[in-house]
Amino acid sequence: MPYGVNAERKGDSMSIGSSYSDKKLVYVSSPSLENGKRNVEDARRFCNFVFNCGAVPFAPQLFFPQFLDMAFAENRKNAINAGIVVLAECDEVWAFGDRFSENMLLELQVADGLAIPMKFFNNACEGVVNLES
Secondary structure (H helix, E strand, O other): OHHHOOEEEEOOEEEEOHHHHOOOEEEEEOOOOOOHHHHHHHHHHHHHHHHHOOOEEEOHHHHHHHOOOOOOHHHHHHHHHHHHHHHOOOOEEEEEOOOOOHHHHHHHHHHHHOOOOEEEEOOOOOEOOOOOO
16 A cells, blocks of 8 residues: 555454554644634644644544535535534544634534543644633
């Protein structure tokens, strides 16, 4: 396989080489709908940060707009619901930004309900210890 990835099927699942199987899957929660272009750039930067920390990032705000037209409310709703499905499979949720959007609050509430560990960072990707609404 290319890039030194050793992948093989085992039953109904796929096993990839140990260099990837031990990585955490991190759900990247950040503002996405308002100020679209800047938020996309921020989400890319946040994903880069997660990746450089040794984890595998998933950012719904970058993924779903690749094939869903987010100008339509139904598509936005479906993307949010699909993102929650992925969130439930993640090892951790990392929230980024200097404020929480309504969607972020939903994501954090779901993560809390599923006992998924959460980490919080400001826009500069600096860890935040004291959170105030």
